[in-house]
Amino acid sequence: MLSVGVAVAAFTAATAGGLVRGMSGFGGSLVMMPLLSMIASPKYVVAPVLLLEAFAVVPVLRHFIGRAQWRVVTPICVAAFAALPFGAYALFNADPSLVRRAIGFIVLLFALALPSGVRYEGPPRLPMSVALGLLSGVLLGGTGIGGPPVILYLLSGSSPSAITRANLMITVMAISVAALALLWVRGVLRVDGPMPLWLLAPGYVLGLSAGMRLFALVDERRFRRATLGFMVAIAAVTLLA
Template identity: 35%
Template sequence: MPEALTSALQTPGLVWLAVAYGIAGLVRGFTGFGTALIVMPVAALLLPVPVAILLLSVTGFASWPSMLPRALRNADKRQVAVLAGAALITMPLGMWALSVLPRDLLRWLVSIAAAVTLLALITGWRYRGRVGWPGLGAIGGTAGVLGGATGLTGPPVILFYLAGPSGAEAVRANTILFLAALEVGIIANLFARDLVTIDALWLGLVLALPYVLGITIGQALFDPARERTFRALAYIVIGLAILTGLPLFD
């Protein structure tokens, strides 16, 4: 067994990380989002924030075979391309913040960003009017900065889609495709700035197992007719993850 894999299996709190990833996979398999909202508050408590962000992207790769084909068929590819392109441009700014800000401050940012997103989702916030290409660029750019600094790339884009007129299938497909596009950029930026080491990839591979299992179950459960019930459960899980990750409870 490689030494790096042995070290990954001895990671403090590995059981809790695996549980978080399993639940996150279940939620993402059904809704198309939610991984970072569930995982990051917990992972940031147990690991350095850059490593926690890397794990999100590594495990995200494992979800591609089961999730991308369906998403590619149903997503608005031109719109997602604008959002993802803007996010990749601004991501280095968030990575710079990640490299200079204190760990506890980053944990607070993770929890606050997740909590604001959850509140908007629960209250059913909606916008009126049509968002043009400049607006899409601004949303994507915000997602890039936030994702680079905290790993929470999805919230601005998730809110944009859920607050608009798109149905569950379209929201699911667009967010899956957007997050997949950014996973490559996140990994490249983390290694380019020497914020993580290659050994952390082994931990990502270990956590990919419960994550993919959760996704498989979540996709099997996906049914637009049951969307309201499942989203309610997802919101409860996200809220518990946020509370767990607050620096107040160290």
Template identity: 30%
Template structure:
């Protein structure tokens, strides 16, 4: 394995592992937000392109775990019902990942920070869109387009997906399995896209691989302890923290 300390200092690697444990815990407890926590947390101190590389393998493996935990039967049903949304998300992730390396560092901080802040504010406000059945098909394409662009550039398509499922009045007990499938397939596209873009390469993949263990430990703790928390209060505290972290990313991008 290449020496990971050639691209990141030991103290920053330790910091990244701590953020990743927290991100895994949040995902295990509430079912999403791992990339939001990792991007906004690690982005405080670490180069944004390295942050994007670092989240790839933890997101891929953790989403696979989430799908397996929900059961493959529900996964097949989710694909059959939401294939249009899944298709456009996956295609747009593949396309937009190719632009990450050409975005200047300051602009990349803004690209990472703005979606974090905007999506958290939308969720914190409790906005619940409602779509008439006659508008479902165009809404699927439009929502998938937005989610795929955010996924390719910032590695996070979870909050748009949550809003999409809420707009379709998807039952709460079904949302987790549907989310797992969409996140899993999207993370496969993120992995493939960044192999092609060069973000995930011989120098950066060891960093992403080293974050797998803290991600899975955090997720396991989230599964075990999540039911003991007031889910709504925990979610709101998480969103508050993410908003402030996202604002800091935007500040770095604006001030240089």
């Protein structure tokens, strides 16, 4: 049974994640994973966070399927699928505090790399796609955060922003579903676990709806800078906790 304080903290974390996702189109898991992993063991947090992030994509998925560059997306996804079990092994066997600090480190690295302009230079190539897919799969299986390497990689291409966004959405959705299937096999994909979905979902939906409404009212660049600063603060707390 969750205490009132823990329940409020979890609900607030989910709302913050939904707000960031609704405003920026990404970053929900980067906010929720470090915050929720300080409340419960990461192995019980990954599944509900992935479910919430997948929920945000499903309604618009059909708009991206026809725009995605499958020759770019497919090798990344296949490599990620192959690497997921190795990350999951670490998630279930490593010390939870070590996994939590790994989550904080990934969030910190991404929050600093994104505005600095660090990117892979050149068109997507098969060896690099496979390597990034393997890295993404290990990170997703082990920490619930597998998107940053793929985001930085795909943003470096010369494709129009609509195609890049489609590539990102399809890739993240595909590897998230594969990770959920793996977690279901391991028996941690539950709606009533230590971090219950019925508690997180209302907060996430509330934040997502508010973020989508605020998108047209708030300066996007300022919001993204504030979000990245927020992520740095979250990561620092996670690393020091």
